[in-house]
Amino acid sequence: xxxxxxxILVRCLQEEGVEFVFGYPGGAVLEIYDAIFRQTAFKHVLxxxxxxxxxxxxxxxxxxxxxxxxxxxxxxxxxxxxxGIATAYMDSIPLVVIxxxxxxxxxxxxxxxxxxxxGCSRPIVKHNFLVKDVRDxxxxxxxxxxxxxxxRPGPVVIDIxxxxxxxxxxxxxxxxxxxxxxxxxxxxxxxxIKKAIQLIAxxxxxxxxxxxxxxxxxxxxxxxxxxTILGIPVxxxxxxxxxxxxxxxxxxxxLGMHGTYEANLAMQYCDVLIAVGARFDDRVISVPxxxxxxxxxxxxxxxxxxxxxKRVKVDIPIVGDVKHVLTDMIAHLRESGLRPNPAALDAWxxxxxxxxxxxxxxxxxxxxxxKPQHVIQTLWDVTGGNAIVTSDVxxxxxxxxxxxxxxRPKQWINSGxxxxxxxxLPAAMGAQLANPDAQVACVTGEGSIQMNIQELSTCKQYHTxxxxxxxxxxxxGMVRQWQEFFYGTRYSESYMDALPDFVxxxxxxxxxxxxxxxxxxxxxxxxxxxxxxxxxxxVFIDFRTDQTENVFPMVQNGRGLNxxxxxxxxxxMQQSPFENNRDYGNLS
Amino acid sequence: MNMRHILSILIENEAGALSRVTxxxxxxxxxxxxxxxxxxxxxxxxxxxxxxxxxxxxIEQITKQLNKLIEVVKVIDLNESDHxxxxxxxxxxxxxGKDREEMKRMxxxxxxxxxxxxxxxxxIELTGPGEKLDAFIKGLDSTVILETVRxxxxxxxxxxxxLKI
Numbered sequence: 014x015x016x017x018x019x020x021i022l023v024r025c026l027q028e029e030g031v032e033f034v035f036g037y038p039g040g041a042v043l044e045i046y047d048a049i050f051r052q053t054a055f056k057h058v059l060x061x062x063x064x065x066x067x068x069x070x071x072x073x074x075x076x077x078x079x080x081x082x083x084x085x086x087x088x089x090x091x092x093x094x095x096x097g098i099a100t101a102y103m104d105s106i107p108l109v110v111i112x113x114x115x116x117x118x119x120x121x122x123x124x125x126x127x128x129x130x131x132g133c134s135r136p137i138v139k140h141n142f143l144v145k146d147v148r149d150x151x152x153x154x155x156x157x158x159x160x161x162x163x164x165r166p167g168p169v170v171i172d173i174x175x176x177x178x179x180x181x182x183x184x185x186x187x188x189x190x191x192x193x194x195x196x197x198x199x200x201x202x203x204x205x206i207k208k209a210i211q212l213i214a215x216x217x218x219x220x221x222x223x224x225x226x227x228x229x230x231x232x233x234x235x236x237x238x239x240x241t242i243l244g245i246p247v248x249x250x251x252x253x254x255x256x257x258x259x260x261x262x263x264x265x266x267x268l269g270m271h272g273t274y275e276a277n278l279a280m281q282y283c284d285v286l287i288a289v290g291a292r293f294d295d296r297v298i299s300v301p302x303x304x305x306x307x308x309x310x311x312x313x314x315x316x317x318x319x320x321x322x323k324r325v326k327v328d329i330p331i332v333g334d335v336k337h338v339l340t341d342m343i344a345h346l347r348e349s350g351l352r353p354n355p356a357a358l359d360a361w362x363x364x365x366x367x368x369x370x371x372x373x374x375x376x377x378x379x380x381x382x383x384k385p386q387h388v389i390q391t392l393w394d395v396t397g398g399n400a401i402v403t404s405d406v407x408x409x410x411x412x413x414x415x416x417x418x419x420x421r422p423k424q425w426i427n428s429g430x431x432x433x434x435x436x437x438l439p440a441a442m443g444a445q446l447a448n449p450d451a452q453v454a455c456v457t458g459e460g461s462i463q464m465n466i467q468e469l470s471t472c473k474q475y476h477t478x479x480x481x482x483x484x485x486x487x488x489x490g491m492v493r494q495w496q497e498f499f500y501g502t503r504y505s506e507s508y509m510d511a512l513p514d515f516v517x518x519x520x521x522x523x524x525x526x527x528x529x530x531x532x533x534x535x536x537x538x539x540x541x542x543x544x545x546x547x548x549x550x551x552v553f554i555d556f557r558t559d560q561t562e563n564v565f566p567m568v569q570n571g572r573g574l575n576x577x578x579x580x581x582x583x584x585x586m587q588q589s590p591f592e593n594n595r596d597y598g599n600l601s
Numbered sequence: 602m603n604m605r606h607i608l609s610i611l612i613e614n615e616a617g618a619l620s621r622v623t624x625x626x627x628x629x630x631x632x633x634x635x636x637x638x639x640x641x642x643x644x645x646x647x648x649x650x651x652x653x654x655x656x657x658x659x660i661e662q663i664t665k666q667l668n669k670l671i672e673v674v675k676v677i678d679l680n681e682s683d684h685x686x687x688x689x690x691x692x693x694x695x696x697x698g699k700d701r702e703e704m705k706r707m708x709x710x711x712x713x714x715x716x717x718x719x720x721x722x723x724x725i726e727l728t729g730p731g732e733k734l735d736a737f738i739k740g741l742d743s744t745v746i747l748e749t750v751r752x753x754x755x756x757x758x759x760x761x762x763x764l765k766i
Contacts, residue, residue, distance in 0.1 A: 135624050194672055
C-alpha cells in the first residue's frame with residue numbers, strides 16, 4: 014500500500030523508537046503535523062520557540078542514550094533552529110532535526126518562508142539531506158539516525174519539501190544501512206595500545222585527562238577502572254564531568270580556564286598524559302606552546318582522527334571508540350601486569366596532594382549576602398549529589414561545574430563548546446522528559462534565563478517539574494568579571510536593568526516562585542523546592558547573589574595553566590612543583 | 602614549510618557534495634589554489650583534484666577533515682609519492698602582422714595547438730604542468746594576450762598507485 018511522505022516519516026520515527034519529538038508547526042510541515050495527529054506512538058512537545066525545541070531534544074539525548082528529534086517548519090522555523098543545531102554540533106550530540114521546506118517546484122524562487130536550510134546548516138551539522146523524492150525518504154531517515162548516533166555523534170538535518178510530505182509511495186523501512194563512504198572506527202590499533210601501556214608504565218607523573226568523548230562514548234565505567242588500576246590522578250573537562258565520580262579520591266577537579274589549582278598544575282607538569290575523548294581546546298590548555306613547554310609524552314584516544322594533532326602534536330595517537338580502546342587497555346594492563354613505578358607514583362601523588370591542600374575552590378562565606386558557590390553546594394547537599402543539573406552560560410555555569418560534584422555520566426548538561434545562553438531551561442525540560450523520576454535542576458542567571466524564558470509555558474503544559482535556580486547578581490556576571498579584570502572596571506552594557514519580578518513571572522506561567530535574599534534562607538528554600546509537597550511543580554528560585562563575586566581560579570587568555578589568577582587566599586602562591594620535587598627536569 | 606600539495610579526492614557524485622568541500626576550506630581557513638572535478642568512469646563517483654598549500658600540520662588537518670565529510674570516499678595526498686599532473690589552458694592571442702607567425706611558432710615550441718583562427722586572433726590549447734603554462738604566458742608579450750582560461754591541475758599517481766574504491 015502506498016502512503017504519504019508524512020506518514021512515512023511518522024512510521025520511520027516509530028521504527029527508531031522515538032519517544033518525543035520537540036517541535037513547532039508551520040505551513041511547510043502541516044502535512045507532517047496532520048500525520049502526527051493521527052498517531053500515538055510518540056509524543057509531540059510543543060515548544061514556544063524553535064531554538065528551544067532543538068535544545069530540549071539535545072538535552073533529552075544528553076541525559077539518555079537516545080537520539081534527540083526536533084521538527085521545525087521552513088524559513089524562520091529552520092533558522093531559529095540553527096543555534097540549537099550549532100550547540101549540539103560543538104558538543105557532539107546525536108540529533109535528527111527535521112525541517113520543512115517549500116515545495117520542490119518553488120525551491121530557488123524566493124518563495125514564502127523559503128530558506129536554503131541545507132546551505133545554512135552545512136557548517137554546523139555532521140551531515141544534512143534535502144529529500145527531493147518521496148521514494149528516498151525512508152532510507153534517508155534511516156541514514157540520518159545512523160550517522161547521528163555512530164562514530165563521533167552529531168546533529169543531522171533532513172530538509173523535507175512540502176510536496177514530498179504529501180506524495181505517496183510504497184513504504185518499507187530498511188533494516189540496516191551501509192554507507193560506503195562512512196565507516197566509523199571501532200577498535201583501536203593493538204600495537205598502539207601496547208605502546209601506550211608501555212609509555213604509561215615508564216611514566217613518573219602520569220595523568221588522565223578525560224573529556225566529553227568518554228560521556229558520549231559511554232566509557233565512564235572504563236575510565237574509572239583504568240584510573241583505579243593505574244592509581245593515577247584524573248581530571249575531567251567541562252564536558253567530561255561525571256566520567257569519574259566527582260568524589261573519587263583520584264579526581265582532582267575540572268581543569269582549564271576555571272579549573273582547580275591541582276588539576277591545572279598536574280596537567281602542566283605531568284610527564285605522560287593520557288587524553289581520552291578530549292580535544293585540547295583553548296579553554297582547556299590555553300596556549301599550546303606554553304602547555305608543551307614542560308615536556309610530556311601524550312597518548313590521545315579519540316574516535317575522530319581530526320581531533321588528534323589538531324592543536325598539539327601527540328606521541329601515540331589511538332583512533333577508536335573510547336570504550337573499546339579503554340577496555341583493551343585494561344585487559345592488556347591485567348595480562349601484562351605493567352604499572353607505573355610505585356615510588357615515582359607516590360612522589361607524584363605527594364606533589365598533587367600538596368597542590369590540593371590550599372583548596373583553590375575556597376571562597377569567603379558570608380551571612381550578609383548570598384554567595385553563589387554556597388547555593389551550588391547546598392543544592393548538592395539537598396539533592397544528595399544525584400540531581401541532573403543543566404546550566405546556561407556564564408559564571409553560574411562555572412560555579413555549577415566546580416561545586417556540584419557530579420557522580421555519574423549524563424548528569425551534567427551544559428553548552429560547553431558553543432556557550433549558548435538560553436540553553437538551560439529547555440535543556441532541563443528535555444532532561445526531565447527523558448528522566449521523569451529524576452530531580453532536575455537548572456542553574457541559570459538572570460541574563461541567560463531571559464533568553465528562553467518563554468519555555469516556562471512549555472514546562473507547564475507538559476508537567477516538567479524542574480527546579481530553576483537563578484543566581485541573580487543583576488549583572489551579566491562573566492562579562493562583568495572580564496570587564497573588571499581587563500577593561501578597567503568599565504562595565505559596558507553588562508548591568509541588567511529593568512529586571513522583571515521573577516516570582517511573579519513564574520506565577521504568571523502557573524509555577525511556584527521564591528525570592529531569596531538572605532543566606533540563611535538558601536537551604537530551607539531549596540529543601541522546600543525539592544520537597545514532596547512541590548514534587549510535581551516547577552519551582553523558580555530567584556537568588557539575589559553577591560554582585561562582585563568572581564570565578565577562581567582563572568587562566569587568562571594567552572597565559573599558561575601555571576599562570577592562574579588565584580583566589581585571594583592563595584594570592585602569590587607559586588605555580589610550580591614544590592622544592593622537594595625539583596627533579597622534574599626542564600621546568601619553566 | 603608552506604608546501605604546495607595536490608590532493609586527490611573520490612567523492613559521491615551527489616548534489617551539494619562540492620559545496621561541502623569548498624565550505625570546509627573556507628570555514629577552516631584553508632587555501633584552495635585550484636580545484637577540478639568531474640565524474641569518473643563510475644557515474645556514482647566524482648574525482649576531485651585540489652591544489653592547496655600549507656604546513657604539514659595544516660595538510661594533515663585538511664586530509665582528516667575531508668575524510669570526515671560523509672560523502673568523501675577517499676583522499677590521498679599525491680605529493681606523498683610520484684605523480685603526474687596536467688592542466689589545460691585556452692589562451693586567445695592577437696595574431697596580426699608579424700605576431701601571426703610568432704604566435705604559431707610559440708604554440709609549436711610549447712606543443713600547443715591552435716584550435717580557433719580568425720583574421721585577428723588565434724586561440725591556442727596548451728596542456729602541461731602548471732609551470733609550463735606559466736612559462737608560455739611569460740614568454741609572450743603581455744599586450745598580445747586577449748584572454749586566458751585555465752582548468753587548474755588534475756593529478757594522478759604513477760604506475761600501480763591507484764585511487765579506487
